[in-house]
Amino acid sequence: METRKPLGYWSSQWSYRQAINEDRSDLEDTELTVEKLQGRVKRLTEDMLLLRATLMAVVDVLHAKAPFDEAELAEATATALAALRAGHAAATAVCDKCKQTVAMASATVTLDGVFCTSCAG
Numbered sequence: 001m002e003t004r005k006p007l008g009y010w011s012s013q014w015s016y017r018q019a020i021n022e023d024r025s026d027l028e029d030t031e032l033t034v035e036k037l038q039g040r041v042k043r044l045t046e047d048m049l050l051l052r053a054t055l056m057a058v059v060d061v062l063h064a065k066a067p068f069d070e071a072e073l074a075e076a077t078a079t080a081l082a083a084l085r086a087g088h089a090a091a092t093a094v095c096d097k098c099k100q101t102v103a104m105a106s107a108t109v110t111l112d113g114v115f116c117t118s119c120a121g
């Protein structure tokens, strides 16, 4: 959303009315976006919970079937996490506005697309 200069006292009522209506429209758009994001965060949170529960169940079942060393699991998890983080750090994205290729870690992901720092700001 662009920043508007405040209206001076010399502005006509029409200017005020137009600015207020535009602001209301921007606010409604922002509220819709926030609602969508809240819905998405809620779904992702549920997905994460299900994923954690599934993983805990897999570890429990595996432990019951063939006991294994917890330290070995922790080490394998740390190795997998490091590999995923390295992959994420190396990942790139193309800005939907200026088409510049940027590091995914610095890109801003919105419902309208992926944007570089310059275009997102």
Ligand SMILES: [Zn+2]
Pocket (backbone or CB within 6 Å): 095, 096, 097, 098, 099, 100, 115, 116, 117, 118, 119, 120
């Ligand atoms: Zn851009």
